[in-house]
Amino acid sequence: MAVGHAQQSASLGSTLGTLVDNFFGGAPTADRKLVMAPPPVILALIREFRRRAESRETLQTHISLSAIDLSSQADLRSMSRPAISESETGSMSGSESELVHGTFEALPDMPTVEEASISFHVLTLDFDAHEWARRYPNDALPYMAFLMHQHFELDGVVSVRRFTAAVYMYNQMYRDSSSSPYHNAVHATDVLQVVSVLLDTLRRTERGRAICPPHTVAVMLLAAAAHDIEHCGVSSDLLVNIRHPLYHLFGSESTLELYHSFLGVYVVRYYGVFEKIDSGSMDHDGCSDMFQRLILATDPKSIFGSASELTRVAQMINKDPSSIAQPDVVETLMCAIIRMADISNAS
Helix, strand or coil: CHHHHHHHHHHHHHHHHHHHHHHHCCCCCCCCCCCCCCHHHHHHHHHHHHHHHHHHHCCCCCCCCHHHCCCCCCCHHHCCCCCCCHHHCCCCCHHHHHHCCCCCCCCCCCCCHHHHHHHHCCCCCCCCHHHHHHHCCCCHHHHHHHHHHHHCCCCCCCCHHHHHHHHHHHHHHHHHCCCCCCCCHHHHHHHHHHHHHHHHHHCCCHHHHHHCCHHHHHHHHHHHHHCCCCCCCCCHHHHHHCCCHHHHHHCCCCHHHHHHHHHHHHHHHHCCCCCCCECCCCEHHHHHHHHHHHHHCCCHHHHHHHHHHHHHHHHHHHHCHHHHHCHHHHHHHHHHHHHHHHHHCCC
């Protein structure tokens, strides 16, 4: 059995090593910018993850890795998601446009932001993600994302259809890995809501609005929605110890978070969510990079390092209040917000 495990690991490393080179131009690290692959390649990669995880489970029978959708051969292209109107598909290739179908609209039973604020406290920390999920069992995450898109008035920077198309895809990915009791769509909804409350509080001040413009809000909301997609239900350390396929592809540092961010960035680029963003301080690629770093910030091992970084930033701001607008300072604050939302929510 041990020999078979070793041979399988070697074969896996060889198979996915080539894909790593194609995707990243070399071994990925937390600092490496992701290079997106065409849809057929990413789909083949996900199928490879699932197939390898299934065969590995026979070697590690006491460990369930079924969250990588072992029972389904579902293709991401066949997942139900909303359409992007004809006027919004101009930048897509013909084949990509044809893959986007259905339409997301505010459904009759979907509350307005005001109604949801009264009934579900969506803009306060009294929000109950489980109650929201019981009311909208299949669409809790995209509904919350849609409401926050409206609340923060993001139409000027991110198309609501592209935005919700991406979140619907994330929602489907959570549903496909629903065996994870914590890292699921309810948890993602909770994190998205807490991030929204913290950003809403921050943006009530002039300085807060300056350091957290609409495009930053959009990136934060999408990162919160995507931060645990396709979660295995186990820790990165365990994946490293058993030499899981994800370890072979992403290495031993922030293994799961790199996987989440890789898939998340692919989805937003596939739908062209950030294409129209060009604020002067942030463009399409900058938003994608920030999105990735926000998800990497949810790695539990980064908590202590982030505490010292926040202390450094606080001292810098005390000495020079204008430094709060520096890009690295803003990113540190945004990473702290999503990290706090991830570790402190009740879902």
